[in-house]
Amino acid sequence: MRFSFSEIEALLPGYLSGDVSDKNRAIIDEWRSESPENETIYLESLKAWEAMILLQEMEQFNSFEALKKVSSRLSERPSSRWWVTIQRVAAILVLPILVFSGYVTTQNFSMKKLMEEHVVMQTVSSRQGMVTQFSLADGTKVWLNSGSELEFPTRFAGDIREVKLKGEAYFEVFKNEKQPFRVNAKDLNIDVLGTSFNVINYDDDVQSEVILVEGKVSLTGDDEHAEKEYGTMHPGQRAVYHNDIHKVDTEEVEVDKYISWRDGNLIFRDDSMEEVVKRLSRWYNVKIVINDPEIKSYIYKATFRNENLNQVLNLLKLSAPIDFRIVERKALADGEFTKQKIYLMKKKS
Amino acid sequence: MPDLKDLLLIEGLGRRDKVVFDFIFNYYYSSLCAFSMQYLKDRNAAEDLVQDFFVSLWLEASGLQIRSSIKSYLFTGVKNRCLDLKKHQKITEKYRTYILFSSDSDSNSVDQYFAESELRNAVQKSLEKFPPRCREIFELSRLGGLSNQEISDKLGISKRTVELQISNSLKILRKELIEYLPLLLILWLFK
Known part of the structure; x- marks a missing residue:
């Protein structure tokens, strides 16, 4: 058959x-x-x-623990006849050898230092309007949102894999229980084993946010607030850390809205115009000013896919009682340009 | 032949540079243990053996002669120690057959072993090419240890679909991992 x-x-x-x-x-x-x-x-x-x-x-084999054990055994010496001879010679030459070994030790120290410093810190930043995707040395995948910056070592030495984020990024952390992964976002540390989550931590914001897609993460304060434990998060939750009062609020959210930027989409679901404006201005690197305070509280729902700024503004105008005015970039005395400015105001009926 | 990076490491070992030693240790320890476990079938014995091996590597470092790659030196060294230990323990007939059988492929096979990080990267890269559902099912099956029936109950899909997805996953994995596969040589020799 x-x-x-x-x-x-x-x-x-x-x-x-x-x-x-x-x-x-x-x-x-x-x-x-x-x-x-x-x-x-x-x-x-x-x-x-x-x-x-x-x-x-x-x-399941822990090389760090094993190395500690092995290191303590490295001073064992194989006993042999030549060693006895060496000892005799050493007894005669004690002083020069002491001097020499002193020299060697200092040499070694500087070598060691050099090797340890060999873990080079590296920074990747994402230009405005672009999403950058790359992998870290341990296989963790990172999506870096427009105008964001991630600092990380070229290889992960030590007990912990630590990276530092400014702006927004999505992480798919490679699972390694022996070496937990930590994202440092201002005063907040996000500790994970292996999981996927989104972090928002802009310098001009008074808050940092974590949106957990799968797995589990725990939140703690950084060195200065080391004793602070903010608890663990579950998938589908969004945690907002308030930098001023060192407090964390969590809520259940639709995670899609927060991670859609990876595919170049901007999704708004019942977001206030203030929030919409904040995200649009980061995405398109423009300054958006809301002229009428009333507009701020408008609730907005929309999905933008690869639209340019003009298209987005026109869609806003069509779907909400909003009008806009664009002030083009101006050259300053030092040759730099100002950001493009957009003013939003209520539509005159 | 050792390549340039290996030469630097070998030279560092010869100088008894502890940083170099630590680096090599951390890089290869887990894979050497897994390798040695294939022979010894005992976790503690495997770890002890690899640790002893590294201690003597350090003690003999100044007179070290490595003409192959570091990787091949380490795996061969651990393997020989395993075989010595087994000899002490009165090896069985079946075992002797294995030694005879494997001796001809030895010289090149050891070079095909990988450190944990290398294997992890390879597997990870392959898994990324799976469709998400397919990957979920395969991981539940291989890592979660769930039976096809349990997966079908858990995900609410037919057992037949589970079987098909798993066989698809295997097909992809085989093609993706093809250059890394000699690594697992030892595993099937012992089946």
Whole structure:
């Protein structure tokens, strides 16, 4: 009886896991013996099947703990005759050797320092209106929103993987329980093992926000507020940290709205015009001024996909009683340009 | 032949530079332990053996002669120690067959081992190419240890769909990981 390759492929996982009927096992056994090529495919499948388990197995070994143990044993010396001879010579030459080893030690120290400093900090920033996506040394993926900046080491040494964020970023953290991942956002630290979440931390804002998509994160104060524990978050929650009063509020939210920027979309769902303006001005790098205070409390609902600023403003005008006026960029004395300014006002009926 | 980076590391070891030693230790420790566990079948014994190996690496560092890559030196060293230990423990007939069988492929196979971080990157990169549902199912099955029936109950899809998704995942994983696969050589030899 002949079987197509796709039928064989469908049976392979069961065969590999042992969860297979005798009949199907016989089919695979026969297929394997038919040609060396089949056997190769089988072996490759087996190895792919085991890859994740092997990885899991490796992860249970803690090299940092082991290194401590090993380091304490490194002063052991193999005893041998030449060593006895050396000791005799050393007894005669004690002074010069002391001097020499003193020299070597200082040399070593500076070498060590040099190597430790070798962990170079690096900064990636995202230009206005652009989303930058990249991976860190540990496999963690980062989406950096328009006008944001992330500082991180070229490799993660030590007990913790720490990065520093200004602006907004979305993280998909590679799980590594031995080395927790930490995002530092002003006074707030976000500690995670492996999970996906969004952080908003602009310098001109008095608050930092964390939106958790999956997994679990815990929030703590930074060094100065080290004793502060703000508790853990659950998926679908948004935490707002108020920098002035060092307090955290959490609420349940629709996470899509907060992570849509990764795909170049701006989604507003029952957001106040004040919030809309804040996000638009960051996205398009313009200054938007609300002339009528009344406008601030308008509630707005919209999704923008790759629209330019003019299109967005015209959509605003169509869908809300709002009008706008644009003041173009001006050259300053030093050759720099001012930001484009947009004034929003109530539409005159 | 050691490459340039290896030469620097070997030279550092020879100088007994503790920073270099720590670096090599942290980089390879977990994969060497997993490797040694394949022989010893005992977690503590595997860790002890690898730790002993590193202690003697340090003590003998000044006279160290490495003509291969560091990776291959470490894996071969650990393997030899495992085999020695097994010999002490009166190896079985089956085991002797294995040694005979593997000896011809040895010289090149050891170079194919990977450190944990390397394997993690490779697996991670492959998983990213999975459709999300497919990945979820595969992870539940392989890492979560759930049976196909349990996955089908949990996600509310038919068992047949689960089976199909898993076989698709395996297909993708095999193609994506193909250059890393020799790494797992030892695993199937012991099946």
